[in-house]
Amino acid sequence: MSSELGVVLYFAVLNSGGLDNVGAVSTEVKRRLQEINVEDGVIRRVSIICFEAEMNLASYADRGGHLKVEVKPDRVEIFVEDDGPGIEDVEQAMTPGYSTAPLWIRELGFGAGLGLPNMEEKSDIFHIESEVGKGTRIHSVVFRRRDAA
Amino acid sequence: MKLREVAELLEAQFLNLEDEGDREIESACAADLLSDILAIKGGPALTVTSNVAPQVVRVAEVMGIPAILYVRGKRPAEEKVVDWATGNGIVLLSTPIPTFEACGRLYLKGIRCSEGKYL
Numbered sequence: 001m002s003s004e005l006g007v008v009l010y011f012a013v014l015n016s017g018g019l020d021n022v023g024a025v026s027t028e029v030k031r032r033l034q035e036i037n038v039e040d041g042v043i044r045r046v047s048i049i050c051f052e053a054e055m056n057l058a059s060y061a062d063r064g065g066h067l068k069v070e071v072k073p074d075r076v077e078i079f080v081e082d083d084g085p086g087i088e089d090v091e092q093a094m095t096p097g098y099s100t101a102p103l104w105i106r107e108l109g110f111g112a113g114l115g116l117p118n119m120e121e122k123s124d125i126f127h128i129e130s131e132v133g134k135g136t137r138i139h140s141v142v143f144r145r146r147d148a149a
Numbered sequence: 150m151k152l153r154e155v156a157e158l159l160e161a162q163f164l165n166l167e168d169e170g171d172r173e174i175e176s177a178c179a180a181d182l183l184s185d186i187l188a189i190k191g192g193p194a195l196t197v198t199s200n201v202a203p204q205v206v207r208v209a210e211v212m213g214i215p216a217i218l219y220v221r222g223k224r225p226a227e228e229k230v231v232d233w234a235t236g237n238g239i240v241l242l243s244t245p246i247p248t249f250e251a252c253g254r255l256y257l258k259g260i261r262c263s264e265g266k267y268l
Binding site: 019020022023026027030040044047048050051052108109110111112113114115117118121 | 181182183184185187188200202203204205207208210211212213
């Protein structure tokens, strides 16, 4: 990709009331990034961050949310927004193992309280803002020059 | 180690893509919680699991996992899950052996943890 302006991808993540479609957007992001020759290690990290985001939207945000992926020459930026219930204590939600997931999600092997920490771990820069009753916004940056798997 | 050799070592059956038996595996990981699979660090690796939920295959695609080994003779209940894996080039194997023994046999043959720091 040679354009200095980069590529912007927008996705609506629907909440279909189940987890059957979780991963559909992340796999599409992965394909699109492969098409424009983003580095493999970067694609892997971005895809995992998107998957965790999709998982959260499908599990908690009644009306789903939006995912924006901006590919720039030096970085990939991911923006996740929803108008779901919000997170009461963000710091607590960032603690590995802390989870409010319902039983049906845990029975599938999700909801172990590792989602947000994993998003932060896979990001070079990670910000989360949330307000109860309003929704949650996440901004994640993965630098392209770091050749990490 | 080739997937064909993995299958032989673990008395495993290919559920799809048997012609990919020459695919090389250097490292592996084992996890049942999808959250744990998603949190695995390091490069693509053989993933040993007892979780046959369709979402495991989705996660494998997102993470670029080349092959999944189901333990205790398990396999996805729906054929469409196997088809999805096939369409995305993910090899599915099923062994009657439990996780500990399967990992032990792989380790003895030189397969190491995909999260390199334990090497």
